[in-house]
Amino acid sequence: MTVALYGHPFSSFTWKALIAAYERDVRFEFRMIDPDHPDNMARLAKLAPTGQFPALVDGAREVVESNAIIDYLDLFHGSGAPMVPADRAEAVDARMMADVFDDYVHAPMQRIVGNALRAEENRDPTGVEDAHRMIERCYGWLENRLEAGQWATGDRFTIADCAAAPALFYADWVHPIGAQFPLLSVYRARLLAHPSVARVVDEARPYRAFFPLGAPDRD
Incomplete structure (x- = not known):
């Protein structure tokens, strides 16, 4: 089946x-x-x-x-290398980074988007400001952790990168990655050029009009 x-x-x-x-x-x-x-x-x-x-x-x-x-x-299922490394120490790193992207980039990005979908009288500007601050702070943390030419946890694509791709793709739309984060910006670009990520980006293109804050004319 x-x-x-x-x-x-x-x-x-x-x-x-x-x-x-x-x-x-x-x-x-x-x-x-x-x-x-x-x-x-x-x-x-x-x-x-x-x-x-x-x-x-x-x-x-x-x-x-x-x-x-x-x-x-x-x-x-599947025939490729596992997304969670077999080495237990490497698996801890990959899962940790996946959680960081989920909790401190992805989740606040969704709060900002969700707020835009609410009726004007129900919006939460303070919550949105807090979400922007969380994303900015995480950008700084990631900038200090990422290494040039590497994936989120080293030299192979893992569950951490599966989490990073959508988190950074959409977060950069609502809270652009500034020039002070060059490694993060390059990492995002590397993710978007990776075949499996490029495929999901392309499959999602017909639905960009759904984005409540206006999808930027890029990516």
Whole structure:
């Protein structure tokens, strides 16, 4: 039975799972989550605690949360190198960096975007300012940690880079990476040129009008 992956091509967390699947040459069926596919939406509502995506179904096995999906694919599907390194110390570094991108770049970026989707009277300018400060602070931390010509945790692409790609792609749209962060800027460009990442970027292009703050004319 073919693995089914539920998500949307413009969804940043769906990107993480898609990047890992493409990176490892996993055979899967993509099940679109949008109003044109009500059956998929109904299935997802039962799969995930709050209906969030991505979600994966493999026979009787159901997996939600992007990092867990990447772990599952490493264990049971695909032919490429695992996204979580086999070396336990390297795995700690890769998971740590994935969490940093998820929690301190991706999450505040989504708060800024989510705020823009609210009615004017329900917006939270203080929360948005805090989110911008968190992203800026994390940019500085990453700048001091990244090494030129390397991936997030060294010389191979891992789960950390799966997390970094959507986080930095969209974060740079809402909080541009400044000239004071040259290594981070180069790393983002390297991610976007990587084949599995370039593929998800291209698949998402038709949906850029959905971005509430206006998608920039680049990338």
